[in-house]
Structures are given as structure tokens and as C-alpha cells.
Amino acid sequence: MNDVMTLSQRADALEEKMARELDYIVIKSRLYSMAEGDMGPAPNAAALMKGNPNARVLMGDDPRLPAMPEKPTLMDFFKHRFGPCMHLLQSARHAVNAGLPEKMVLACLLHDVSTIGFIRGDHGYWGAQLVEPYVDEEVTWAIRAHQVLRFYPDESVGYEYPQSYITSFGQEYRPDPYIEADYKRMRNHKWYMAGRQITVHDIYSFDPNVHPELEEFEDVIGRNFRQPEQGLGFDNSPVAHMWRAMIRPAKYL
């Protein structure tokens, strides 16, 4: 590492190198840069293009990522965009074994979809928003709620505060006030138990011997996820742009 260069100079140098190597130019989104602690202004596309007159800013598919079908399904996102999903598969299998209704199996299968495919912070809220047009209202509600309910034990169903949270966040970690306020709202909601069931089947201990396949849940998805005919991202739903952002996360505009 050349410590003489600031982080943002280094990012610029990388970007210039990339633009020279490729025939397209990627300008990072503000949110992505801030997640690197970089508050500097984005590099100027016009200036980068002067250095590489044949390049264009990226407006189509990103050649660095696997190609997606024109009308992508939820399965296609699992296969070509999401990270490893063993935790979700194990949770869904756990819910099946416990005899939960299909709707709850789907909720378990999708509860961390934002963690493995989108944005980690507030992943329950993001995940619920992503699937809202395509699933039962109770599933959306439960996915949103699980993030909050995870921090609060419920002895009546044998749910304890997770050991892994103590390790990850420290013994004295307390949820933010907005989480506390949401917990109070959710505790009294008619669908409380749906959100709570997700936490009960939220399997932490990754068991290397249990290997459910995504295909096991193909029918549950087919019956409970309203796959849009035009493909996720192209159905003009209120969240279509969010799925498009996963298809082309570095599109210029």
C-alpha cells in the first residue's frame, strides 16, 4: 500500500486503471462509496472519458457479473446474484419439518434475502420491501418483524437472545430506540407469531451435514411467490427498480 496516496486518490487510480482496461467506465454510487468511508466527490465521467475516448459510461449489463435472463425469476436471482444461501435453506427445511404452513416456509426461505443479496443494515425492512408486491401481506410483515424480534426473547416459544449476537455485538449491546419502538408495535400485532416463527426457525448453527437444495422449495415458491410474467425488475411494480439495481448495480443512471 502506498500510504502517500489518500484512500480517495487510490480509488481514483483504480478507477482510471479500470477505465483503461475496459471499454466502459464505472462511476460508483454515493451509497457504495460511503460504505467504504469515502466522502469524496465521485470522479467526473467527462474527465475519465477524455483519458479513454473509446469508453462509455456503463448503461447496460455489467461484464464483470454473470449474465441474467431477460425475464429473471426469483430462482435466477438466487443463482446469479445472491451469495450462498445455506442458512436460508436450512431455516426453510427446519420450518417444513416442524409442519409450518407453506406461507411460513416461504417467509423462512426469504427472511434474509437482503443480507445475502442486497443491503445488510436493516435487512428485515429492505427484504420485506423487495418482496412486498409478490407475497402474502403476512409474509412481508413477518420478514420485516423478524429483524426486530430477533433481539427479544420469548420464553413461550423457547426463543432466547442469540449467543452469536453477544459475540458479534458485545455483552452490553442494546438495540436502537427505533427497534425498541417497533418491537412494542409488533408485540401487539395480530401477526406477531408469524414474525416470531421466523426467529424460531432462524437456524444459526450451520450444520455442515445438512445440505438442502434450493430445488426442494421450487413448488413452495411457485405456489406462494407471484413471479411477474415480465420478469423481476421489469413489471413496473413499486420495487422493480430495486431488483434492477441487483441486475446492474453499477449502471450509470
Add this chain to the structure above:
Amino acid sequence: MNDVMTSSERADALEHKMMQEMNEAIAVKSRLFLLADGDFAMPNGAKLQQAHPGAKMLMGDDPRLPAMPDKPTLIDFFKFRFAPAMHLLQSARHALVAGMPEKIVLASLLHDIGVIGFIRSDHGYWGAQMVEPYVDEEVTWAIRAHQALRFYPDEEAGYAYPDNYKAYFGEDYKPEPYIEEEYKRARAHKWYGTARMITVHDIYSFDPEVHVELEEFTDIVGRNFRQPEEGLGFDSSPSAHMWRTLRQPTKYL
């Protein structure tokens, strides 16, 4: 950039530097942000903690970013999160000088907050989604639609296809089918004229002589943006988590 270091050495060195900057909290990049770098890695929190005993996963403010007030306003996001806003300020001033109603001035002021503050790809849709709970429905609609209308000239309104789009995307660039569809819908909509006005006042030629201050629009924002009392991000609105992500882009969960 020191070319003698391998990329994994560089990654280690970067991680070390980050740990120092972060006061021994571990910030993990979200899947979407990594995908935007063409990176398919899935960071493992437990392994990162093993490598940095005593460190906790970041669940609060990111020390690399400016602190934000407890109850942040739209103006606070302009000041502490958004990139320089001169393009938006010049557009809003342009709309004001042309005698546009306050609602359109506000729409011009906010039309690109997806670009300067969030995610570039489909920025009109992102920007609209963020402000929807706080502005007139027509303003939301116009911000969403401006992204599609920018690609289509309207001689009657005095709007031509932007020269810089030719430079950026190539002479032969054609908008994608979903944009084409959006344009057709928007063209026939009762609020077409409002969104078209955003494009008319969307000032490209950055004039270094014109310095517009955000404070010029304090009153227009005050009268037309329903600032939530609890602060943006903490009002339990459907877009609250989006503003929270902007505040804490590296929150672990």
C-alpha cells in the same frame, strides 16, 4: 498503487487500515455494494472477528463518516451525506427564476438525490421512493418520471436530447424497453407537464460563476417537505430504513 503487493496483500493492508480508522469495529460491505465492484466475495463476520479478537461488528454510527443529529432533517442529509449539490441548486434556481410554482422548484431541487446521495442506477425511481412520504404526490411522480423523460425530446417544451448523453452513452444508444414503456405511460399522464419541467430546468452546463446556496431554499423546503418530527429515518415511514441506510451504510444487520 504499489504494484509489488499482490491483491490479497493489498486487501489485508486495506483491512488493517480500516480497523484502525474504525476504532476496532468491523464494517462489512453489503452484497449490493460488492456486486457493484464486480466482487462476488461474501464476507464472513465470524472469521473477521477471529482475525480481530475483541472487535465487534458495527451496529452504530460509522466513525469514518460525519456525525449526524439524532433527528436529522433533509437539510442535514444535504450537509452530511449528499455529494456536492450545485447541479440541483442551479436547477432549482433556474426553475425559480422561470416563475415555476414552489412544488416544481422543490422537485427540481430533489430530482437527482438518488445520484448525489444514494444509488445512481435508476436514480429517478430511488429518489421518488425516498421522498414519497414527505412531498406532494405530484412531486414524487415527477421525480420518478424525469429519468425516463430525459431521453425523449419535446420541442414544444423546448427540451432537446442532451448532447452529453451522446458523449456518455454513444450516438447509437437507445433506452431500454422498460424506459420506453415508462415514457409512453408518462407522456399520456395528467402530470406529464410537471415532470417535463424538471427536464427543462435540469441544467447541465455547470456554470462556475453561479454559486447557489442551499439556504436560498430553506423556506421552500419548509413549506413543501413534511419533515418528520422524529427525524428522517426514525418516523416509521415506508422509506425510513432507506434514510437510516444513508446514515449508517455499514450497519451489520
